Amino acid sequence: MVVNPQFLDTDAIRKDFPILQRTVHGDKPLVYLDNAATSQSPQQVIDTIVEYYSLHNANVHRGIHVLAEEATALYEGARDKVAAFINAGAREEVVFTKNSSEALNLVANVLGWAEAPYGIRPGDEIVISEMEHHSNIVPWQLTAERIGAKLRWFGITDEGRLDLSNLNELINERTKVVSLVHVSNILGTVNPVETIVKRAHEVGALVVLDASQSAPHLPLDVQALGADFVAFTGHKMLGPTGVGVLWGRRDLLEELPPFLGGGEMIQTVTMEKSTYAGLPHKYEAGTPPIAEVIALGTAVDYLNGIGMDKVAGHEHAITEYALGRLQEVEGLRIIGPATNEDRGAAISFVLGDIHPHDVGQVLDEHGIAVRVGHHCARPVCVRFGIPATTRASFYLYSTPAEVDALVEGLDQVKQFFGV
Amino acid sequence: MVVNPQFLDTDAIRKDFPILQRTVHGDKPLVYLDNAATSQSPQQVIDTIVEYYSLHNANVHRGIHVLAEEATALYEGARDKVAAFINAGAREEVVFTKNSSEALNLVANVLGWAEAPYGIRPGDEIVISEMEHHSNIVPWQLTAERIGAKLRWFGITDEGRLDLSNLNELINERTKVVSLVHVSNILGTVNPVETIVKRAHEVGALVVLDASQSAPHLPLDVQALGADFVAFTGHKMLGPTGVGVLWGRRDLLEELPPFLGGGEMIQTVTMEKSTYAGLPHKYEAGTPPIAEVIALGTAVDYLNGIGMDKVAGHEHAITEYALGRLQEVEGLRIIGPATNEDRGAAISFVLGDIHPHDVGQVLDEHGIAVRVGHHCARPVCVRFGIPATTRASFYLYSTPAEVDALVEGLDQVKQFFGV
Amino acid sequence: MQLESMYQEIILDHYRHPHHKGLREPFASQVHHVNPTCGDEVTMRVDLKGDVISDISYESQGCSISQASASVMADLLIGKSVEQAREVQETFLRLMQSKLDGPEFAEEHEEVLEDAVAFAGVAKYPGRVKCALLSWMAWKDATAQALDDTESGVKA
Amino acid sequence: MQLESMYQEIILDHYRHPHHKGLREPFASQVHHVNPTCGDEVTMRVDLKGDVISDISYESQGCSISQASASVMADLLIGKSVEQAREVQETFLRLMQSKLDGPEFAEEHEEVLEDAVAFAGVAKYPGRVKCALLSWMAWKDATAQALDDTESGVKA
Numbered sequence A, B: 001m002v003v004n005p006q007f008l009d010t011d012a013i014r015k016d017f018p019i020l021q022r023t024v025h026g027d028k029p030l031v032y033l034d035n036a037a038t039s040q041s042p043q044q045v046i047d048t049i050v051e052y053y054s055l056h057n058a059n060v061h062r063g064i065h066v067l068a069e070e071a072t073a074l075y076e077g078a079r080d081k082v083a084a085f086i087n088a089g090a091r092e093e094v095v096f097t098k099n100s101s102e103a104l105n106l107v108a109n110v111l112g113w114a115e116a117p118y119g120i121r122p123g124d125e126i127v128i129s130e131m132e133h134h135s136n137i138v139p140w141q142l143t144a145e146r147i148g149a150k151l152r153w154f155g156i157t158d159e160g161r162l163d164l165s166n167l168n169e170l171i172n173e174r175t176k177v178v179s180l181v182h183v184s185n186i187l188g189t190v191n192p193v194e195t196i197v198k199r200a201h202e203v204g205a206l207v208v209l210d211a212s213q214s215a216p217h218l219p220l221d222v223q224a225l226g227a228d229f230v231a232f233t234g235h236k237m238l239g240p241t242g243v244g245v246l247w248g249r250r251d252l253l254e255e256l257p258p259f260l261g262g263g264e265m266i267q268t269v270t271m272e273k274s275t276y277a278g279l280p281h282k283y284e285a286g287t288p289p290i291a292e293v294i295a296l297g298t299a300v301d302y303l304n305g306i307g308m309d310k311v312a313g314h315e316h317a318i319t320e321y322a323l324g325r326l327q328e329v330e331g332l333r334i335i336g337p338a339t340n341e342d343r344g345a346a347i348s349f350v351l352g353d354i355h356p357h358d359v360g361q362v363l364d365e366h367g368i369a370v371r372v373g374h375h376c377a378r379p380v381c382v383r384f385g386i387p388a389t390t391r392a393s394f395y396l397y398s399t400p401a402e403v404d405a406l407v408e409g410l411d412q413v414k415q416f417f418g419v
Numbered sequence C, D: 001m002q003l004e005s006m007y008q009e010i011i012l013d014h015y016r017h018p019h020h021k022g023l024r025e026p027f028a029s030q031v032h033h034v035n036p037t038c039g040d041e042v043t044m045r046v047d048l049k050g051d052v053i054s055d056i057s058y059e060s061q062g063c064s065i066s067q068a069s070a071s072v073m074a075d076l077l078i079g080k081s082v083e084q085a086r087e088v089q090e091t092f093l094r095l096m097q098s099k100l101d102g103p104e105f106a107e108e109h110e111e112v113l114e115d116a117v118a119f120a121g122v123a124k125y126p127g128r129v130k131c132a133l134l135s136w137m138a139w140k141d142a143t144a145q146a147l148d149d150t151e152s153g154v155k156a
């Protein structure tokens, strides 16, 4: 990935985000550095939600009254936007879920239920990595356990990179599926998708990409990536909570069995037997998150307005600056790549012996919101022999001044705890 | 259920609902009679969403910064509201899903995976009814098929009531679970839960209640109902899309296996094995629909402000009036109970030979929004030998004048098609 | 009133007095199509003489749009060559996908569409496009089957 | 600065110089507790002489609040009867659940809580309450086990 590190006009951008005008603990301006957990929404996204409920709210599909037709057009229009955003081959390949986690569980379940050649069978192998988010670990553990398949995983190097030394042994003829995080939410590592996809497809394994931390931050082209499934989540890309996306190759989605059953996902129902709707409805049981999908469409518009290459460039620049400044802080150790190559804008670190909870608490008192803990990636903490990390994560509205505030905050932390 | 039929002050109530001020097809005031598909949201609910994204948006749990603590308090506060609304024995029994359909699929899946005594085994029987919504048919078909269990169902009488004549044969020692709709979305029938629960528990079967059409419309007391699981959905009770509720008996939810795996639902994760969080988090994998849950809490506040007994009373009164007026329309045949006993506020009908699509189209032209089709309950249409119905469904803001508009609209329909 | 743009008099006429309704013999192929959304159904028979559509007959259940569409289609296609008929079918499909531009599209293609221009107003009602297309899709399917059978020398 | 309401000087002192840290013999029972949210861990040993808590020792890893809490607790409970100790533990639990009323609650129950009143400010940080409670819960569990063993005549 070639990115042009260049700061965006954050003064202009920040005006669109009402929450960034807010102060905390009295008069402290909010320094929001918890974007890997969730991003903030611009006024445009909020307005879309208001407009939807004030003017167009109706259940989608089937209805022939005005509201139903408007709501359906808005909902399906948002699907077009998302499909274009990730360069999907067809709009039917975009399935709306409630979040990334559901998207990943969907794949793990239907591959468990599928017929040959895709179905996972006893003795088959599933490959993940040690740097997965729990949402890309537990679904595969559950599927493996139910079926009697074997779960295997890539390790992590000391630098926080995927350990590819045993690539060809790990992904082998018994491998049915490889499910990998594109950009790690705890380490910031950008993983070499091409290498993995090449090897996996060589042995006939499917590839699932957890793009929760990449779709919001860099131009994503699902066709170029070559994976078979890609999952991401609306609330991390300026959108609302309650909506996620599963993109899947059309031929696969057509062949695989359904996940949840119910309204909208059927073709015809009798008490004895049902047949299922075509894509994408087959995987959208029940009333979908209508307002959320439409608002996600607006978030996509907003990101396109800035340009995803520019977003990536801005984050690259701010990460460069942050890596430099943080490494000047005495006693601070970065967990994950300490340089800016193939790196996202989430930076985890430990500060001497001070527990991340204490670090986060003092920073919060200064208005700086970071996340502390294992970030739903506990195996990474185990791997590095630490209980938890403090994580600062940036987005298109983050500024160098906020990095400075963080560094000053860390000095306060050290003073406070007398180290 | 004893209800006091008495109209609410709809002039005052309607002021709270911005969409009801809207006109369609030029200058026609909107007559929204599609409440069984989805309800409209009052300004209070919309404002809650705006306020959430403008001031408090953060990922819930784990965070120790101000926004995370505010968002968590709001989210868990909404759980308290919902728990009180349905008189749950404990707040942990309230699990948030994306809609009713997910809640029903959750139960159908975990009962499929469970150990004895709850697990469904080959040859076991699952009992539903012919008047279920597809979302309470397909999940059980899928589970039955995967396991080799047998799906059986209650029939419907000519009056549109549950046919209880074979109750004791249908629910028998082989029955593992009975899953029944509380109030039918197509017929309007209120089912005799007590009778079903009594018989099911006699033979040791669990009872799942699809309360999608009852929770919004009448006082719901899950403890008094005696069912083991109750599912409902936010968008039908003045709340936003993207959120549903599964209530379950605490001891059951504690014992049953997890459904979706991922962040938030774990206690500790190693690459080899994970243990799961306590209730309710065990069933809430990934980032939940935070804004949606909080807004559902406001919807519950709004309903409590009116009083659910008053809501039920209003709907009883309007249904009484509508049943009377509709039956004056020549050639109109009601599908479902034609009298107001044990009846909800959804009324399905056919009008002579005029296809419901044509009925709905002409009504729409007059600003009247009804739903036409099989209403995700196709077996009911098959049962009554019709391709589809036209359905008018009322809520707390519906008025007798809207019933009059509907009846006039139906006259126009007949004129238009020359019958 | 906007409604008339969809329910043209000609549509209502065909709906009230459908042409070619009722299944007839002989026929080269028969198919059954369903619109899952609303339960509309059609059983469609097609007969061929050489490459000419010698007969179309059907039994159906559904809304005015789907009923009238079957009737107008049978009128139009009987007697046409398979190639001509296909052009009409494809043009009708494009008409239905033309959204708000239905009337202009219909005017441009009036020579091909003939009476089927009456459906131009349906295109702007996405909920009803499938109704209008049901019998056309069934005809397309039935004709393809009839040709397959003829080519492989099977007599229906 | 609000922060001092949580990080009382006494808490920071105990955090920097924890009392009774390091596992000691003899002991009647030992338990291991984990806070899954942040990975804090404690191994807790309890020894009893009759119904008196004769010793508490522990090894732990975690934030200042959880570390200081273990240290303060050990100071307070060693030498108390099981009954007295339980009263302290229960009062501390209620203090942690008192949300914004921590300071008032602490003042009211100062006689029972002694130095543990220093944690009153933690109650208003829901994210940190579990940190403060970790060692207390471990102690409760270990003591229950020790009593069980004593009653059933097992010598640890």
Ligand SMILES: Cc1ncc(COP(=O)(O)O)c(C=O)c1O
Binding pocket: A263, A285, A286, A287, A288, B036, B037, B099, B100, B101, B102, B133, B135, B136, B181, B183, B184, B185, B210, B212, B213, B233, B244, B376
């Ligand atoms: C009786 C009944 N059950 C289940 C559902 C499904 O609800 P949802 O679409 O919100 O999942 C509905 C509404 O569509 C319903 O009316």
Ligand SMILES: Cc1ncc(COP(=O)(O)O)c(C=O)c1O
Binding pocket: A036, A037, A099, A100, A101, A102, A133, A135, A136, A181, A183, A184, A185, A210, A212, A213, A233, A244, A376, B263, B285, B286, B287, B288
């Ligand atoms: C890498 C990664 N995968 C998956 C998830 C899960 O996303 P969600 O919580 O929206 O399901 C997250 C975020 O929490 C993440 O960072």
